[in-house]
Amino acid sequence: LKYMYVMAFAVEEINRNSTLLPGVKLGYRIFDSCSRYPWALQHALGCEYFKTCIIAVKNVNNISVSFPQISYFASCPCLSDRSKFPNFFRTIPSDIYQAWAMAQLAIRFHWTWIGAVIVNNDYGQLAIQVYVFVVTLYQCFYKYHLHIYNDLLQDLVTSKVASGVLGVAIQSSKISGFENYLRNLHPRDTPSYSYFSSSLKHPFTDTSQLRVSYNVYLAVYAAAHALHIFAHNFFFLEKSSLLNFYCFQLLQHLNKVNVTTPQGEMFYFQGADIPAKYDLVNWQNTPEGTLKLVLIGRVDGFDLILNESAIQWSTGSNQVPVSVCSESCPPGTRVATRKGEPVCCFDCIPCAEGEISNTTGSPHCERCPSEFWSDAERTACILRQVDFLSFNETLGITLATAAVSGATVTTAVFVVFLYYRQTPVVRANNSELSFLLLVSLKLCFLCSLVFIGRPSVWACRFQQAAFGISFVLCVSCLLVKTIVVLAVLIKYKLLLILKCNIIYVIICAVWLSLSPPVPQQDLGFQGSKVTLKCAMASVVGFSLVLGYIGLLACTCLLLAFLARKLPDNFNEAKLITFSMLIFCAVWVAFVPAYVSSPGKYVVAVEIFAILASSYGLLLCIFAPKCFIILLRPEKNTKKHLMERGKNCQNHHQSAV
Structure with missing residues (x-):
């Protein structure tokens, strides 16, 4: 009307x-x-x-x-x-401007979880579609469809719910x-x-x-x-x-x-339309309990002017209410949307190791460059620390102590054998070979120390050469000892040992001259640390070195096993058999452990194999002899060894 x-x-x-x-x-x-x-x-x-x-x-x-x-x-x-x-x-x-104004309000207050009261007809549906489109360009919208009634502002029930609501109204005049x-x-x-x-x-x-x-x-x-x-x-x-x-x-x-x-x-x-002008209104309570529309700003075209101090929020506070489905993800995390829910409902997933996000609400985490790693908060990439097996860490100290202890025990055994060199136990089994074996074992223990410390070009080359020569000398001594048991009258024992070592020297020289190990950074396993290690440029060369030592060990094991029951005054074949079993077991287990170990633990595995096999040889070969020399001197006589030899020969003949 x-x-x-x-x-x-x-x-x-x-x-x-x-x-x-x-x-x-x-x-x-x-x-x-x-x-x-x-x-x-x-x-x-x-x-x-x-x-x-x-x-x-x-x-x-x-x-x-x-x-x-x-x-x-x-x-x-x-x-x-x-x-x-x-x-x-x-x-x-046009309703486009009204929807734009409402969207700008939501964006200005950082709201993403919003209920919209619309007329339940084509006008309302179209307006909400425009609104959703504008807001989605920035963040998110989740809508509720509600009916509007003519006595809406005066309804006391509605006033309890709608107090503090913001609206875009046709301009008043x-x-x-x-x-x-x-x-x-x-x-x-x-x-x-x-x-x-x-x-x-x-x-x-x-x-x-x-x-x-x-x-x-x-x-x-x-x-x-x-x-x-x-x-x-x-x-x-x-x-x-x-x-x-x-x-x-x-x-x-x-x-x-x-x-x-x-x-x-x-x-x-402007065509069919006039320039868009709206009032921004706020539904505020009256003393009577009903609602009134209070002007809080205006819209002129695409300009929005708002007096926030005039707004009466439903919370009763001057602070803008927080209306989001999920709080923004802090730096160090990324946004992960929830399946079947609006895009403004999400979880914050911490960035994985080596990845960062340094902004709020980041949709994904950035991978750090290869030389860098993420910090604890996953917000910045920091330069990786160079890591290697050093003498300053527990593992390095433990291995070095074991190596030095082995070398010290070997030296002590050498002194004992040297002091009792004229006794039957020492002389019975080729004392020259025993002394050479002790020297090679000491070199085996000491060569493990070369693997500890910062890798360098010459250190990478020297550690493999020292390792190979020490073990080839050690195993070749045991091989000659075994051959001596089988053929006591064999001559030129040292020449045979020399030939075995010359073959290895040739293999090693070719390997180290053509494709030697080189220092290399390993970025794949240690996270914030980059491991510096000696990388095998030629797997074939390293395999030939291990294969040659393995060939000598297997030959020695086979001969010692065959000679274990031969009669002799003091047959070492049994001792050599046990020692070579331990040696072979250690190095067979070494291969898969070496391949699968990460970073500096590759070096630790090789040192452990060197020490384990060296201790096995030292204890199996020399512990029984030292026991007799030091604790059972009555058995360290020629008469006792002769009687023992006769008993062994009679036992062998009766067995035959």
Whole structure:
């Protein structure tokens, strides 16, 4: 009803204006559409002036007819399409701007978990689609569809839920004289509303915030100014001609409307639309328990002006409420979306080792360069520390202590054998070979120390050469000892040992000259540390070295096993058999352990194999002899050894 009267007020105001359409009076006919759009269109089309021109000021969606129409409430973005709706104008902005304004509010307050109250029809659905699109460009949106009712702001139940809600409203304005116009309506003309003149406060006479009503007011003035432009351009026409102009003539003049409203605002059409202007409002509680709309800002085109201090939040605090499904992921983590949930609902996954994220809400973690590693917080890449098996760490100290202890024990055994060199136990089994074996064992223990410390070009070459020569000398001594047991009269024992070592020296020299081990950084296992180790440039060369030592060991084991039961005064074949079993077991287990060990533990595995096999040889070969020399001297006599030899020979003959 108020919309009808504001149209009538505007027409009467224009008719009183001496400068706008002078000498011409506007009129109107009002039909009740009963809130049915087809009926409104039918009434408009039934007018007897249809063949000349009709200016329809209404809210209607079906605009396929040819006469100009100015809508005050049709806000669908689709109506901006001039190719489909060339005759349509409106004094309300497109919903695109309203959705944009709401999206900007959400973005400004960093909200991602939002409930939107919309009209449950095509208008509401389209508006929410535009809104979701704008917000999704920045973050996320999750919507609820709710119905809107006409007594919404006054409902006490709703007020408990809706207090503090922000909204985008059609811009409000004042129309001078309109309130008096409503209050002075004569009861004779409007008998049903005669009491308005005496009523202190009533929604009908409340003109403090005219929103849709002001759009009606603008629509009437737009039509009047278009007629004024037409009349001014064709001033030579008679007044009767002005009543019979054609629709297309008025249509082109509507596009030219650019005036200042009585309220001092510029008014013009941009195609079908006017420049977008909205009020930003806040639903605030009143002492009566209902809600009121409080102006907190405005929207002018794509400019948003907001007075945050005027907002009354539902929490009662001045702080902007936090409304997110998930808090932003801190640096050092990445966003992991949850399956089947909106993209603003996510988990924060810590970056893996070697990866970082140094921004909030990072979608993924960045891999550090090869020379760097992530810090403990996974927020920065730091230079890796060079790591190698050193004498300053527990593992290095333990292995070095074991090596030095082995060399010391070997030296002690050498001294004992040297002191008791004239005793039968020492002389019975080739004392020269025993002393040479002890020297080679001492070299085996000491060569393991070369593997500890910072790798260098010469250290990598020397440690493999020292290791190979020490063990080839050691195993070749045992091989000759075994051969001596089988053939006591063999000569040139030292020459045989020398030949065995010369073969190894040739293999080793070729390997180290063509493709020697070199220092190399291992980036694959130690995380924040980069391991410096000697890398085998040629696996074939290293395999040949180990293979040659293995060949000597297997030959020695086979011969010692065959000679273990031969009669002799002091047969070492059994001792050599046990020692070579241990030696072979250690080095067979060494291969898979060496291949699978990470970083500096490769070096530790090789040192352990050297020490284990050296201790095995030392204990198996020399422990029984030292036991007799030091603790059972009565058995260290020629008579005892002769009797033992005879017993062994008789036992062997009887067994045969």
